[in-house]
Amino acid sequence: MNPFTYSSATAVEDAVRDNASHEGAAYIGGGTNLLDLMKENVARPTHLVGLNKLPLTSIEPTPEGGLRLGALATNADTAWNEEVKRRYPLLNQAILAGASPQLRNMATNGGNLLQRTRCYYFYDTATPCNKREPGSGCGAIGGFNRIHAILGASEQCIATHPSDMCIALAALAATVRVSGPRGERTIPFEDFHRLPGTTPERDNNLEPGELITGLDLPAKGFEKNFSYLKLRDRNSYAFALVSVAAALELDGDTIKDARLALGGVAHKPWRDQEAENLLKGQPATPETFARAAAKVVESAVGQGSNNFKIELARRAIVRALKQAAEGSQHASDVFLNSNP
Amino acid sequence: MSTTNYIGKPTSRVDGPAKVTGAATYAAEFQVPNLAYGWVVSSAIAKGRITKVHSEEVLAIPGVLEVFSHENVPSLAWFDRNYKDDVAPGGSPFRPLHEDKIQFNQQPIALVVAETLELARYASSVLRIDYEEEKHETDIEAKRDEGFEPGNGKSGWMPPPPPRGNPDKAWEEAEHRLEHEYVHGAQHHNPMEMFGATVEWRGDKKLTVYDKTQGVVNVQNYLTKIFGLSKDDCRVINHYMGGGFGSGLRPQYSVFLAVLASLELKRSVRVTLTRQQMFSFGHRPHTLQYVKLGTNPDGTLAALQHHALHETSQFEEYTENVVNWSGMLYQCENVKLGYQLAKLDVFTPQDMRAPGAATGSFALEVAMDEMAAAAGIDPIDFRIRNYAEEDQNAGKPFSSKRLRDCYHQGAAKFGWDQRNPQPRSMRKGNRLVGYGMAGGVWDATQKKAAAKATLTADGQLLVSSATADIGTGTYTIMTQIAAETLGLPLEAVTFKLGDTDMPEAPVQGGSWTAASVGSAVKSVCEAIGEKLLKLAQKMEGSPLKGASPDEVEFVNGQIRLRQDPDNAVVIRDVLQASGETKLETDSSATPNMLKQGTHSMHSHNAVFVEVEVDEEFGTVHVTRVLNAVAAGRILNPKTARSQVLGSIVWGISMALMEETIMDHQFGRYMNHNYSEYHIPVQADIHDIEVLFVEEEDDVVNPLGVKGVGEIGLLGVAAAITNAVYHATGKRVRDLPIYLDKLL
């Protein structure tokens, strides 16, 4: 870890200004990811702009009938917020499926979006990694890649985005609000994270110095028929091998609207609108679900140790859609959650 | 009814309050004045040479005191034997910073010492090292054909016994036959507390070393031999340990480096390792095992063959008993056991809870389950048909063995009769349900140990021994033994440990502490008792006059006649009447070879497991475990149960999650952190039950205890593997059972 200076901002403009005036500065929210990266010498910021005093911790209705989540609200406060629980239970479930209570108490919504991949090689400076050090190569390709991507990977990088919360946000079609040296703007969730392509060092489309101020959820929350299904190597406190956020709007047995996003399979939360289209207007049957699942994994490619993820993802999609259609997911108990 | 009988009673940890309130101080927490901080720099390559350490750049940073590397390390002891600790295996021990050669990845290659921890850490991150890389080999698969039989290994290791009967022919002719390979990868101990040492410089080459270790005496011997210190000038202390599991049996490089820096800089130095560096030393070795079983038509074993090959380093021949157990757990006339090592560019493996047996029992007990299924016999019946009444390896009777009762009582309590023998026949909702069982055997060992006791006029007893409590409950059971032996209330007894100023005890390992140190504590308290009796008999009008030690008992703070308990004197009065301020004595206990030599001494267990498997996802949930353990006398059912609980959790870990993954491109372990090296969390653990089948055994030691630190782990991974087979019909032979292996 390198020496750094620290300041704490109380207003968004100050934070942005402070960040812009220091070469190599970084924002810090809960620090649950950034500090680890600093200890591993993966991130070497020279100045940290503390965000926790910013007035961005509230969760409030938007004029459009949705909900605005402050960027500095913790993951725990967001998950347990009464409006989130009532109107966006999919988000509640996704957040609670991630990390541990201690981490969720510290982690902020903004930080969650920007947490970096858990690729082993990215974290170990003794190995090559294009994301950490562009041009150095990719240790995971041809190496140990059981946790790596099956969709949208590139020859430069096969890392996955590790967040659970973001999978629900993708399915719910949230909007990211940012403030930067050049003012404010909003980014549709779909366009927020990037595929690795030839620039794996860039996880997302934020411009330098931009600060996330909030997340807007649209009015529609799919509160009746949803499922967040997470498959992993232990029942808690492990990242997803594959996770599925499924949300349905049903009219009798017919699917009126559908959302489908996957975690643990790609460099970004993997929402598949073509698969969603295969669900819309169709009866909520296992056959329909299987067609959508087949669509999602159609272009999947294994890297060796992670080949199993293709079949696992297919099965998980079917199960999650089934759970969503039955309206059967209600408990946050992970052991119960993977129950058929 | 007496109130000072503590042995066999569930007793809460006497060190519990200190641990949960933070009053317990661990090695890296001792506050000493004028402390400097060392940070270890680890090699980024697996094999090669260091061509340059660019120390000068780092030394230019204000506050950096020194960079130690092979380039400037002072000359230390020359011979290998100086570096051999008490439990070192054969070969040449690794010498930190000794030479430019790199023999394994993450090898400690420099120590940066600075005024603050943060500075030392930063400076080490910018220290440039030039390497000349050589081709490494870290994959045991490449060395399958290069296995060799080790020479004399470390103490406690026994080469497999020679074959008996005609194992090849008997196998060829058997009614049912099987042969399979069983594999598990490397596993690291990963105790919660990271290794660290605080070395206090007391001037003039006098050191107090606070070190995380399972044996202060071992560390003292090691340090004094290498650095040429006298024992008086090198006191080693470790009162508490945040878990050891075998990782602290041998002195770690952290203590070597801290002492080196302290002596060179003539000041106090602390060195702690990072979690990542906890993957840079000993581990349970990656092991390939081959088992061949043959049975007769009546379900008795016709032939048993078990061969193991595991990794070791290029410089030491690490050995553990993997296959020997297979020759003693079941009755079989035709047995062949083989054991080989393969040298890889890794650090030397190290004992990890039930070393060898945890590995061997996995292969043997899964094979036994496969054979039971093939022969159409219930797995428990199959084991009982092949029950070993004596240890055929040694040709000796067991000092005690109630494994049969473990099978019967365990099966009854678990509800084994509810098991439909057909795989895939049991369901709960959409989940497949499976029952599996397995078991194991472990040594009951006693080693020489010493203790000291001081009884003061206020009736307080202080007992001490340089042993360790790695979380096992040693503080508590020694307090119980001492209190009961002298008939004192628990509160009047204090047991201290972990200091080389105390009487010598062996490292804490091998489940031998209760037997060894317990016997010494009993013996020293009996010696105090005899002194007390003599003084009591001198008291005016003493009702104990003329009584021999056998005729009196120490109970409820009194010495009284066994035959006539009303004739008693109060212990506190004895000292006061005598005018002595204290009674003090040393004593040691050694195994009674005469008694022990004619017997085979072992603990046994049987484990029963229920799993639920989500067939579509391959996720396994261990919903119930029952572990029936026969380990002699149980001194404290509460701490003993905790030991077995911990073992079961570890067994679940070994079966389903635990593996240190090596990327052979780099010869480097990649999941070197708690986030990716998976062990169970609360949500993975469901019902666990521990059943002790007590044994009376006056051969093992005067206390009749066999130790419970390791036996509980045996068979757990096998029982889970067997239950998974029963649930799914899929036989997994390489651990851990990741969900992808069941898809």
Ligand SMILES: Cc1cc2nc3c(=O)[nH]c(=O)nc-3n(C[C@H](O)[C@H](O)[C@H](O)COP(=O)(O)OP(=O)(O)OC[C@H]3O[C@@H](n4cnc5c(N)ncnc54)[C@H](O)[C@@H]3O)c2cc1C
């Ligand atoms: C052991 C472990 C297990 C975990 N398991 C899971 C899991 O299963 N699922 C899961 O989803 N997550 C998991 N997490 C990750 C956790 O959710 C993230 O670390 C957390 O959400 C990050 O939030 P933070 O506020 O602490 O971010 P920080 O660490 O403070 O910051 C992360 C990044 O975001 C930037 N940043 C922070 N806030 C802003 C902002 N408002 N605007 C612009 N930039 C910002 C920082 O500069 C930094 O680059 C785990 C983490 C750990 C350590």
Ligand code: SF4
């Ligand atoms: S997968 Fe991406 S993050 Fe991982 S080593 Fe390759 S380039 Fe780096």
